[in-house]
Amino acid sequence: MTRLLTTRALAAPAAVALVLALGACGSRTDAGASGDSSASGSTSCVDTSGDSIKIGFLNSLSGTMAISEQTVRDALDLAAEEINAGGGVLGKQLEIVGEDGASEPTVFAEKAEKLIKSDCVAAVFGGWTSSSRKAMLPVFESNDALLFYPVQYEGLEASPNIFYTGATTNQQILPGVEYLKEQGKTKLFLVGSDYVFPRTANKEIVAWAEANGVEIVGEEYAPLGHTDFATIVTKLKGSGADAVFNTLNGDSNVAFFKEYKNVGLTADTLPVVSVSIAEEEVGGIGIENIEGQLTAWNYYQTVESPENEKFVAAFKAKYGDDRVTSDPMEAAYTSLYLWKGMVEKAESFDVADIQEAADGVSFDAPEGTVTVNGDNHHIAKTALIGKIGPDGLIYTEWSSDGPIEPDPFLEGYDWAEGLS
Amino acid sequence: MSARLGPRARVWGGFLLAAALLLGVAPAVLSDFRLNLLGKFLCLAMVAVGIGLAWGRGGMLTLGQGVFFGLGGYLMAMHLKLADAGPGGVPDFMLLYGDGTVPGWWEPFRSPVVTILAILLLPAGLAALLGLAVFKRRVRGAYFAILSQALAAAFAILLIGQQKVTGGTNGLNGFRGFFGYDLSDPVNKRMLYYIAAVVLLLMVAAVRLLMRSRYGELLVAVRDQENRVRFLGYDPALVKVVAYTVAAAFAAIGGALFTPIVGIISPADVGVVPSIAFLVGVAIGGRATLLGPVLGAIGVSWAETSLSESFPSFWTYFQGALFIVVVAFLPNGLATLGQVWRRRRGGSGAGIAADDAVRPDARRSDDQESGVHDPAVSGRTA
Secondary structure (H helix, E strand, C coil), X not given: CHHHHHHHHHHHHXXXXXXXXXXXXXXXXCCCCCCCHHHHCCCCCCCCCCCEEEEEEEECCCCCCHHXXXXXXXXXXXHHHHHHHCCCECCEEXXXXXXXXXXXXXXXXXXXXXXXXXXXXXCEEECCCHHHHHHHHHHHHHCCCCEEECCCCCCCCCCCCEEECCCCHHHHHHHHHHHHHHCCCCEEEEEEECCHHHHHHHHHHHHHHHXXXXXXXXXXXXXXXXXXXXXXXXXXXXXXXXEEEEECCCCHHHHHHHHHHHCCCCCCCCCEEECCCCHHHHHHHCHHHHXXXXXXXXXXXXXXXXXXXXXXXXXXXXXXXXXXXXXXXXXXHHHHHHHHHHHHHHCCCCHHHHHHHCCCCEEEECCEEEEECCCCCEEEECCEXXXXXXXCCEEEEEECCCCECCCCCCCCCHHHCCCC | CHHHCCHHHHHHHHHHHHHHHHHHXXXXXXXXXXXXXXXXXXXXXHHHHHHHHHHHHCCCCCCCHHHHHHHHHHHHHHHHHHHHHCCCCCCHHHHHHCCCCCCCCCHHHHCHHHHHHHHHHHHHHHHHHHHHHHHHCCXXXXXXXHHHHHHHHHHHXXXXXXXXXXXXXXXXXXXXXXXXXXXXXXXXXXXXXXXHHHHHHHHHHHHHHHHHCHHHXXXXXXXXXXXXXXXXXXXXXXHXXXXXXXXXXHHHHHHHHHHHHHCEECHHHCCHHHHHHHHHHHHHHCCCCCCHHHXXXXXXXXHHHHHHHHCCCCHHHHHHHHXXXXXXXXXXXXXXXXXXXXXXXXXXXXXXXXXXCCCCCCCCXXXXXCCCCCHHHHXXXX
């Protein structure tokens, strides 16, 4: 009896509260005109009255991605320091709010929202994995804020609230496979980590191969962090492939290339083109395991230009002579300058003004001159196929004919129809 | 001082205080962003309430609650994606990664009713089946812990591999509406918070009733002396299955609310690491107490967020230090701080400790084969 009473007694206030909660309902999805995201009433709280302007850096400083993303943060810090020393943006000094994405998509979403809503930053720079970008995208769209994303990715995306300063597919993956075809390779083996970027990239490669008379003789995936490649390398060796396209990420590359060397495969007999191995990773894999193999990027530390000379020297002066610079770091460094260019062209920190002004903004980046495409918010970049040298640096082997216009949805390619 | 009040008054007072804090004070003082964060923590606390019951009271080291959390979260996410796509529509990620058609097993979740029923019944049913299979065979201790952890790992790998239908590592995100309510409207986000707060309060109330019932006594008895309970004529397996199922259902509901509140569910939220993280909050708070798991889960998440905001590059060290301090000095969790204090002052608190059965260390000598219970706890009695 008493127990029953307690149950009822506990349930009563709870029920009242539930009714109250449900009573406080807001707008419904089917009410009024939809599709206009700015109508949802999020107003920017960015303070442009003072001598400084806040911007946010959001990179993983803990977790599995920290080792890569810390280098991007270093490059961003360098760019901010340079811009501040040069008088800031529209006369305002940059005030950096740094956050840790902790290698988790949910944390990226949470911190992005914190930067936008609590810190009121004018723009956010960061993200690395596709999952972190996909997690942040709705946050930036619903709050109508700006994200600058500095890493090459699988394409098939274009948000008005994101500027992509890394390569999209037609600026990295396609030049990579086309280079192999030019070299007379007709049988490709695809190996990748099991996540969105490799799977999507390979889907695109398969469609390309079909239209170009190239045969895909194998497609294998290993879980992220996987370190036993005996099976995959054996399959690869017996597949009759004459080149390998590698989208493995992180530690897996160490195990893969060791195994590759163990079974007697070399860069001469069976070359591997990698798209996730930059200067930072070469040391970890071991130069003896990977020397002579190929990579596809848009920037190498060895690029010869006065801008790059200055960038590399400044980076080494700030962080030490043993540090190297890589493509994502350069893209991050460039992204801050591109934002500065857009703000100065728009003469405003307002998101709508920046979106309006973005088209055609260009910057003489370490990789060469890059230009923002106002339609898809990607940038035109030069593709570089590189060969890993005995000193652990990567040297340009082949370069595209000037910057390639970004085409994230591969609309300019007939074979890509139906991919997006 | 509270000892002077009757136990019922204390419970009532505590419940009303919690309700006032969650439903009155928090929304009044927190910004929309912080309130939404608190809502996320409340969802994690729901999982913790279940773990408190299954682990703290029932002695089952549930290292795989991410599976049930994830099932609830993904079921909700599937419905939200289908609802966003409209009648007959295809979710955006399927157009990108898949063949542009909705697989048959997704279709039922277009219906909100089916989705809610599935969230309530599917994970619970799975836990009941799994529990029966495992506990009837008298699998327990370390073996049960390893089994549940392996399940969490397998579930995450399955989700990653099936990118065409699960979104892979990206998970499911970018929800625009929640059962017809626009998620970009702050009022609706507040509504979600209120729902989470009320659901959590109901769960705590339900666990309090379970703890105080005959079943609750039996559960603690099974934890401490499983063989003796069996000799008394009860089936310990059934007793455990009930607690395990309730814990799974709570985790699933937590996951289902987590999805719209956070706006994303991905394999990173359901695998081994998050499953362990659920336990950490519970252990720090005090696993065998009523409020310990809730406060532990909310407290640890809150500390994680504020520490990482203040010290982005070395907050993980603080977190580690907190775990070490609690495990070394308060092995039964922060909720037992008062008892430890009283015991140190002169040992007069023994009566209260026994009354609450908060001491899972007062335990068996005849139950050798069940390995794990928490070395930190047993270590202190030895």
